[in-house]
Amino acid sequence: MAHEQQTFNISVPDSELELLRKKLDLARFPDELEESGWEYGAPLADVRRLVERWKDGFDWRAAETKLNKLPQFTRDIDVDRFGTLNIHYVHVKSEATDAIPLLFVHGWPGSFLEVSKILPLLTSTGEHPSFHVVALSLPGFGFSEGAQKTGFRIAQYAEVGHKLMLALGYNTYAVQGGDWGNIICRNLAHLYGPKHVKAWYTNLPIGRPPTFRDSPLLYLRSLLTPFSAQDVKGLERNRLWDFKYKGYMYIQQSKPQTVGYSQADSPVGLLAWIYEKLVSWTDSYPWEDDEVLTWVSLYWFSRAGPTAAARIYYEYFNFVAASTPPWTGIPLGISYFPKEILYTPRLWMRTVGNVVYESEHTVGGHFAAYEQPEALVGDLREMFGKPDLAKLFK
Numbered sequence: 001m002a003h004e005q006q007t008f009n010i011s012v013p014d015s016e017l018e019l020l021r022k023k024l025d026l027a028r029f030p031d032e033l034e035e036s037g038w039e040y041g042a043p044l045a046d047v048r049r050l051v052e053r054w055k056d057g058f059d060w061r062a063a064e065t066k067l068n069k070l071p072q073f074t075r076d077i078d079v080d081r082f083g084t085l086n087i088h089y090v091h092v093k094s095e096a097t098d099a100i101p102l103l104f105v106h107g108w109p110g111s112f113l114e115v116s117k118i119l120p121l122l123t124s125t126g127e128h129p130s131f132h133v134v135a136l137s138l139p140g141f142g143f144s145e146g147a148q149k150t151g152f153r154i155a156q157y158a159e160v161g162h163k164l165m166l167a168l169g170y171n172t173y174a175v176q177g178g179d180w181g182n183i184i185c186r187n188l189a190h191l192y193g194p195k196h197v198k199a200w201y202t203n204l205p206i207g208r209p210p211t212f213r214d215s216p217l218l219y220l221r222s223l224l225t226p227f228s229a230q231d232v233k234g235l236e237r238n239r240l241w242d243f244k245y246k247g248y249m250y251i252q253q254s255k256p257q258t259v260g261y262s263q264a265d266s267p268v269g270l271l272a273w274i275y276e277k278l279v280s281w282t283d284s285y286p287w288e289d290d291e292v293l294t295w296v297s298l299y300w301f302s303r304a305g306p307t308a309a310a311r312i313y314y315e316y317f318n319f320v321a322a323s324t325p326p327w328t329g330i331p332l333g334i335s336y337f338p339k340e341i342l343y344t345p346r347l348w349m350r351t352v353g354n355v356v357y358e359s360e361h362t363v364g365g366h367f368a369a370y371e372q373p374e375a376l377v378g379d380l381r382e383m384f385g386k387p388d389l390a391k392l393f394k
Contacts, residue, residue, distance in 0.1 A: 107179020234343025
């Protein structure tokens with residue numbers, strides 16, 4: 001069934017703004033140990049400052065106006081076994097006649113906001129590849145409707161993205177994503193390539209060591225290839241991540257409903273939960289308070305509520321095998337940023353897909369499109385500027 005596109009503008013009711021203010025007025029803060037800094041989590045002074053700003057200085061209407069400069073739409077998408085979901089997305093077409101359709105896929109705690117800085121760069125024309133850009137709000141995130149029953153897994157997120165691109169008239173397209181966008185794009189490449197998805201790109205390289213059973217030649221190659229100094233440092237950082245920073249993941253993958261009560265009822269709790277990730281996952285990015293509050297407000301005012309977004313962890317980690325596709329021959333491009341939360345040696349990424357492009361940067365973290373937009377766009381232009389890739393979209 002074909003569904004019509006509807007123009008969308010963010011317009012949070014005044015009653016929701018008043019409720020937020022009342023909850024912020026009643027906030028109760030925990031104590032804090034002396035000189036604990038960030039070691040124990042988001043510092044009390046920072047959260048107090050942000051709460052005061054959210055309550056008395058932050059202008060959501062101004063933020064809303066700025067966000068509404070992005071061309072936004074909604075469309076009903078039929079999802080197998082889950083009925084129809086109303087999906088929110090940003091869509092900007094390039095004036096270039098040979099522009100490549102590109103689906104941008106965000107993750108948690110991100111949103112469609114992450115595409116805002118790369119959007120004008122990707123759609124610009126010149127002596128470089130140009131793109132028609134679609135950035136959806138994943139089901140249950142932002143202003144997209146969420147699933148109403150269990151079992152909405154990574155394949156379903158991919159299905160929504162694919163059907164959206166087809167509905168927009170893009171029979172062939174590329175996909176790019178970090179965080180959850182990585183595994184969703186990988187599923188898109190596996191499920192819908194090479195007929196529809198011609199290439200995929202990620203700024204979160206995640207792969208596993210090759211095994212003799214699955215990749216005998218790559219396994220033997222790995223035995224003969226010593227780890228580089230960068231590999232040693234990166235794998236050590238992974239161990240630190242498992243010990244110090246992964247707690248949120250275990251909670252959201254095991255009991256998202258339980259933590260969801262505090263996320264849905266306490267704006268301060270939601271703020272601290274997300275703010276900690278924004279700071280610790282980026283490469284000294286100079287967050288302004290209003291940036292943080294806009295980011296968090298998109299979760300507080302989200303259509304399905306913040307709990308819906310957290311459930312993606314449960315649906316993936318409890319069914320990892322079913323959500324992790326085998327190696328795919330679709331061309332794969334990778335950007336390495338030094339402060340990314342996880343590290344994968346380059347050789348291991350050959351177990352994931354047909355790596356045709358790699359780029360390594362000296363600055364940048366987890367939210368590459370927002371932290372280092374020029375660098376990420378430069379990588380995409382370089383990869384898709386290759387004649388053998390460009391011709392796939394002609």
